[in-house]
Amino acid sequence: MKILKKAITLNVGLVLMGSAVFAQDLNDAKKAIDAEQYQKASSMLKSLVSSKASDGNNYYNLGLVYLKTGYIDSARAVFTKGITADPKNNLNLIGLGEADMLSNNPTSAKTNFDKAVALAPKDYKTYLYIGKAYLAQDKPSDDVSKPDFTNALANITKADELDAKDKDAEVFLAQGDAYALQKKNSEALGPYMRVNDIDPNNRRAKTQIGKMYKESRAFPEGEKELQDVIAADPNYGPAYRELGELYLQWSSFGTDKQKAAKAIENYKKYMDLTDKSLESQLRYAQFLFYAKDFPALEQVASTIQAPANDPKSAIVSRMKGWAAYENKNYPAALTSMNEFFSKEKDPNKILGFDYLYLGKAQLKAGQDSLALINITKAVEKDSTNADALAEVAKSFYDAKKYAKSSEVYEKAIKANPNGKGALYNYYYNAMANYFDYAAKLTAKQNPSKEILVKADSSIAKVTQLSPETYDAYLTRARINSLLDDEKDPKGLMIPFYEEYIKKITEKPELATANAKKLSEAYDTIGGYYFYKDKEKAKEYFNKSVAVYPSGTFAAAKLKELAAPAPAKGKGK
Structure with a gap:
């Protein structure tokens, strides 16, 4: 078996010796494909097809360019011509099978792969390229075609067994890809490192290692690998792409402005070195979005x-x-x-x-x-979008559509009860309900006090979340004034007015700045006691006059309390 393999290798070598200049041209085209310079590769390969029309390798690689750029029908046409031009070359059959896989037709693909194996059952490259064809289904923008990892690895493993001397780096590159595409980075690392042992000038294996570091969030290590590739070959575009992706993720998607800027810089460099495909332009646009440019x-x-x-x-x-x-x-x-x-x-x-x-x-x-x-x-x-609901609610609030505003604020609170802006949501929900009730009361619509209960619940949450929001106590007192029984008031507002007074009067500067509000608190409490405890009523009215002398309510009530009681008529 070993002697046979050597003989086959020798024969192939003799064939290639007769077209050394052409082989170099084909290698250049393959390098352009690997560097994702598909327009350049396409131009070179079309020239090769024209000048060496009987060599199936040219057709195969041109067809691959069409597959990679999404032109499946064009690829089929080229592969078919390649089979006609070079019927003993099985690569174009494999190309047709890959096109079938991309068209979600695995049955037809298997037929073409079997034909390819029949032509060269002992050639490791047959199985290598079939394995790669199964892997080529990894298209992020394609929800139909998915990699067939089982068949891919089976064929690549077969290729590895037939390549007994382990001299072809492409076999190990395919093994690494098969694992990396499954996010099995530990298994992928060994084959990729073997690639570098066999072919130190291979850029893609080292780029893939940098990419895997990024996926493991080992950003400094990934950065070094990718910068090493760029130092060795400043024109290798995929390394810039992966470095851009690394910086974007390292920046926590734009929160670190310096790294986000590096992400954009490197991704733009990748586009400048490649064909600016639609996919790459859209990804670049996403980079700009994350960077908030x-x-x-x-x-x-x-x-x-x-x-x-x-x-x-x-x-x-x-x-x-x-x-x-x-x-x-x-x-x-x-x-x-x-x-x-x-x-x-x-x-x-x-x-x-x-x-x-x-x-x-x-x-x-x-x-x-x-x-x-x-x-x-x-x-x-995504519940983090709840702050946009608050924007809608505020627009209703500003338009004095208080019932609708409250309804939307309740949705915002439910979606994100403790998130950013929650305090404002509770506050404005309370105010919306309060104003809704007041407007309906004024319009004599006999509103339900359940509206006030909801208002009270929301403003209570504000005082819980932010005890230093002093006006919340005042608002809660006003709400409870409306909640109280008009005919037999229980003084539901008093504890909240008292709490407001306590917090405001702790600091003289606060008391001065809020004199009118303090007066309201004293006036309301005094008014409650006016018919129940006149001495207490006087106490609060006097405090009101002291803090806000221009107020009229307390002064008028003090006059009433100071006036002599009306004389009782005789016989009464």
Whole structure:
């Protein structure tokens, strides 16, 4: 078996010796493919196909370029021509099988793979390329095709067994990819390191190691690996992409501005060195979003061209809408977000941010009801969007639509009871209910006191969360004044007025600044005692006059208390 293998190797070597210049050209094209310079590779390979029309390797690699750039039908046509031009070369059969896999037709793929094996059952490259074809299904933008790791590893393992001398780094690179794509980084590390032992100039294995460090959040180690690749080959684009991704994650998606800037810088370098594919442009737009560079994002998004029938055109509309809203270009934001929703028909691909930005743009356009519907959906997707519900509630509050405002504030509180802005939500919910009750009372609509109970519950939460919010005690006292029985008041407001008085009078400067409010507290308590305990009533009225001499209520009541009692008539 070993002698046979050597003979086969020798024969292949003799064939290649006759086309050494061509082989070098093909290797250059392969390097361009690995560097994701697909336009350059395509141009080189088309020239090779034209000049060496009988060599199937050229067709195969050109077909791979088409597959990697999403042109499956073009790839099939090239592979088919390659089979006709070089029927003994099995690579184009493997190419057709890969196209079948990308078209979600594994049965046809297996047929083509079997034909390829029949042509060269002992050639390790047959199994290597079949294994890689099964791995090629890893397309993040494709929800149909998924890698077949079982068949991929079985074929790559077979290739490893047949390559007994372990001289082909590509075998170990494929092994590493098979594990890395499954997020089995520990298993992937060994094969990738073997690649570097065999071929120290291989850039992709070391780039993949840097990527795995990033995925393990070992950012300094990943940074070093990737910077080593760039130092060795400043024109190797994928290393810049992975370094950009590393810095973006290291920046906690934009919170560290310095690292976010490095992320953008490196990803832009990657795009400059490659073909600026639609996918890379969209990813760059996401980088700008995370870094909060919204002016640049709006400019970049406006230049991205996607065919109208391409599903990614919806993503372009999304990025335009997000950017326009953040740049306060609200009409454009609404237009772009409406475009997005008209294009994206799969609800599973709609993000919470999509509903959020549509709702917020509708809110700016005065479309409150539609805004509420979409922002509620955004919160259902992600509770951290609850602060946008508060924006809707505040818009209703400002428009004096207090009942609606309270309803929306309750949703915001339920979605995020202890999150950012919760204190304001409780406060304004209390005020909305309070004003709702007061307005209905004035309009003689006989409002339910349940409205006041809800108001009291919310303002009580404010005093619990923030005991130093002094006005909350005053508000709670006012609410309880309305809650009390008009005919037989129990003084429900007194404890809260007393608490307000206590907190305000602890600091003289506070008492001076809040003299009128203090007077209200003293007046209300004094008024409660006016018919129950005249001495207590005088005490509070005197305090009111002392803190706010220009007030009229306490002074008038003190005069009443000081006036002599009316004389009783005879016989009475």
